[in-house]
C-alpha cells in the first residue's frame with residue numbers, strides 16, 4: 001500500500017490525547033479538507049510540535065497518509081499564524097472557538113473544501129480586528145450554510161415565491177426560508193422575525209466571508225439572528241447545535 005506525502009496550510013480545530021505521549025490533531029486544511037493526524041511524542045516537553053498545535057493556530061502542515069487510511073501521521077508543523085490575540089480576549093475567543101467547532105461539524109475527512117478553509121481563515125483574521133465578535137458569527141454561519149448547500153431562502157416567500165421587501169414576515173426552519181403573511185399560517189414551526197432581524201440576516205448572507213461587516217440594526221437583532229439560525233440548523237440537519245459562544249459576553253441591549 002502506498003504512503004503519500006502531503007503539504008498544505010491548515011488550521012487546528014481540536015486535539016485529543018492518544019496513549020501516553022502522542023496527540024491526535026484535527027485540522028481543516030486548505031488543500032485536502034479535514035485531516036486527522038497523529039503527532040508522535042507531541043506531549044513531551046522537548047517535542048518539535050510544542051506550541052504549534054494549539055487550537056486556532058494556522059500552520060504549514062506536512063503529513064504522511066497511507067492509502068486507504070484516514071488517520072495521517074504528522075511529519076512537520078510550522079506556525080504561520082498563532083491567532084494569539086484571539087486567545088487573550090474572551091469576547092473574541094468564544095466566537096473563534098464556535099467558528100472552529102461549526103467548521104468541524106460541517107465537514108468530513110476526505111473532501112477538499114478550499115472555500116471553507118478560506119471562510120474560516122478570513123473570519124478568524126477579521127475577529128482579530130476591532131469588531132464585534134458576535135456580529136461576525138452571523139455572516140460566518142450564513143456563508144457556511146451557503147457553501148455546504150443549506151442556504152436559507154431570504155429574498156422571496158419560500159412557499160409562493162412572492163418577493164418580500166423588508167416587512168416583517170415569518171421564517172420557517174422546516175421550509176428553509178421566509179414566508180409572506182399569507183403563507184405564514186401554513187408553517188406551524190414559523191418564527192416571527194422583525195424587519196431588523198431580516199435585514200441583518202440578508203446582510204450577513206451577502207457579506208464577503210470574513211469581512212468585518214457592520215450588521216444593521218441593534219445588537220439584539222444579531223442575537224435573534226443567531227437564535228433563528230440555531231433553530232434552522234437543528235431542524236434541517238437534525239443536529240442539536242448551539243450558536244452561543246462559550247463565554248458570558250456583555251448583555252445585549
Ligand SMILES: [Zn+2]
Pocket residue numbers: 157158159160161162179180181182183184
Ligand atoms: Zn407566500
